[in-house]
Amino acid sequence: MNAITDLNDLRLFAEVVDHGSYTAAARSLGLQTSKFSRRIRALEEELGVRLLNRTSRSLSLTETGRQFHQHCLALVAEAKAAKDIVDRTHSKPQGTVRIACPVALLESGISTIIARYVQDNPDVQVLLDATNRRVDVVEEGLDFAIRVRLPPLENTDLAVRQLGLSIHILVASPELTARHPALSSPSSIESVKEWPTLSMASSSERFVWNLVDVEGRLTSWTHQPRLATDDLASLRVAAIAGVGVAMLPKELVEADIQAGRLQHLLPDLAGTPGLVHAIFPTRRGMVPAVRHLLDALVAGCEGPNRQR
Structure with a gap:
């Protein structure tokens, strides 16, 4: 049997069973009843087996349909769990943040800012590459890299956020x-x-x-x-x-x-003051753990100890 091409049909099947009719399931999802019915029939044809017994007044599961329904429920639950994970990353800092920073910058106070951030955000893990080499944030899968350069900064396709000045x-x-x-x-x-x-x-x-x-x-x-x-x-x-x-x-x-x-x-x-800045692939889709760490670095680098 070929793989099912549209997993949404499994969710539609589970909705029909849970609501007891095409009409009720279609209403709950905002779909037309006729379209809903066609999708379930197409699923049965794709599987090559009858899942539902239909009469003019009711629907009932075949034995195969009953077992299939259990797996459909598991799939829907896993999909919801996957979405919940994404939703949580958009609500509060959590997950893993991968960054790189020159050793001297770490020793001059950056490491203290990062340590304080990790302490304040117990659901965040920071993987820090302390290195003086020029890293490639895209190729190495980094969320951002910290650099210090004399102005003006070189042109780059990467996003840049200034953190502070190094005197x-x-x-x-x-x-x-x-x-x-x-x-x-x-x-x-x-x-x-x-x-x-x-x-x-x-x-x-x-x-x-x-x-x-x-x-x-x-x-x-x-x-x-x-x-x-x-x-x-x-x-x-x-x-x-x-x-x-x-x-x-x-x-x-x-x-x-x-x-x-x-x-x-x-x-x-x-x-001449050096510009301490972070470079990262893009500003779009930045999760709170990364955005809040950048905010903490900006606040720390602009503190009184960073002034001339």
């Missing part, structure tokens, strides 16, 4: 600053240029820091770092050890500054 500041260890002249104003940048430096890796091996003052004036500093790497955590460790001056995200080193492990140099100058 980079100059920092050095107390031991390093003790070995060099004191800094009192932005004009002291010339003396800082004699200090050893640390930097993010550059494919061209040309290292330039662009610093902006509170009035928007730009100062560029070309330097040759003692250590260059694409790992912000390693730069932070080297800065604390006194290897050199580093330009690091403020949120990454805020605790070190408060604890005295690092000092904020030239507080009137900062690097």
Whole structure:
């Protein structure tokens, strides 16, 4: 026997049996009685068996029809359960959220925001890929990926939501600053240029820091770092050890500054703010678990600790 081509006919059959007549079943579903009757007859012809005994006044199940009806009820129940699952995902945060984020962003506060979100939403599971590689959200089946880039952002077919700003500041260890002249104003940048430096890796091996003052004036500093790497955590460790001056995200080193492990140099100058943003395949059909996590990230990234 060939597979049934329209599972809706099984539901119609179950409705006829449950209501006891074509007329009552058709009325409950808003269908014409004649159309309803034709669909059941077509189902019997497709199956090659009689399911209902018909008289002018009543309907009754054949033995095969009785057994078939039980399976139809199970199918209807499973369909309703499947819809209930979808309805629940549209009503409150639940289910699995798959995301990716650079390690340094996680260490600078993103991981705290995610942990708090998971704590507040016990029906949500977050699968987090902590990676510095450039991920493909579509190919890898991610709900979204978090990135930080200098403006303007590149054109993309993906949806983008800005989460906040990442401010980079100059920092050095107390031991390093003790070995060099004191800094009192932005004009002291010339003396800082004699200090050893640390930097993010550059494919061209040309290292330039662009610093902006509170009035928007730009100062560029070309330097040759003692250590260059694409790992912000390693730069932070080297800065604390006194290897050199580093330009690091403020949120990454805020605790070190408060604890005295690092000092904020030239507080009137900062690097061009990086845009912390999430990229995802589309805004359509976004379930609450994903949307609410993005909202939590926006709220957390725009908090007081993210400001210059």
